[in-house]
Amino acid sequence: MTLKDTQGLDAIDRKLLGLLSEDAEQSYATLGDKVGLSPPAVHERVKRYKASGRISGVTAQLDPMMTGKPFLAFLHVDTTGWGKSTAMMELRDLPELEEIHSVTGDTCMLLKVRMQDSKAMEALLKRLYDMPDVVSTKTYVALSTYLERPVQAGITEF
Structure with missing residues (x-):
């Protein structure tokens, strides 16, 4: 009997999800060789991950330099009231915006x-300050990126 964790995943599930997060284009045969399962068994697990929402989609990772977007920044935005306003959520349509988080602190x-x-950043800041609920912003420009990756399947026991 295979032990499953509180999320219903066993060690093979975690390894398989980790391999898929590294390269989702691997064949079921290649993945099966790496986790000790037959290709049909891997296919069934992947179908189950998709049906359950564990895999919510497969995307291409684009090179920021090759797409003309080498400038990476993080903005803290202070608003009056709760930050998740209609205007703030409409920013999701901007291709420059990769993530929006409601945070504490x-x-x-x-x-x-x-x-x-930086000119594009200035234009975005102007757009933010044109919103009636935006009180202030703090911008942190990334000089170098040492690690950037999708969600990982592994769990560290502390």
Whole structure:
């Protein structure tokens, strides 16, 4: 009998999900060789992950430099009231905006943006300050990125 954790995943599930997060284009045969399952068994597990929502989609990772977006920044946005306003959520349509988070601490919202340059950042800041609920912002420009990856399947026991 295979032990499952509180999320209903066993060790093979975690390994398989980890392999898929590294390269989702691997064949079921290749994945099966790596986790000790037959290709049909891997296929069944992947179908189950998709049906349950554990795998919510498969995307291509684009190179920021090759897409003309080498400027990475994080913005703390303070608003009056709760930050998740209709206007703030409409920003999700901007291709420069990669993430929006409601956070605790000394700010309301945390935005991850990737764009062409500081001029584009200035234009985004102007757009933010044109919103009636935005009180202030703090911008943190990333000089270098040492680790950026999708959600990982593994769990560290502390």
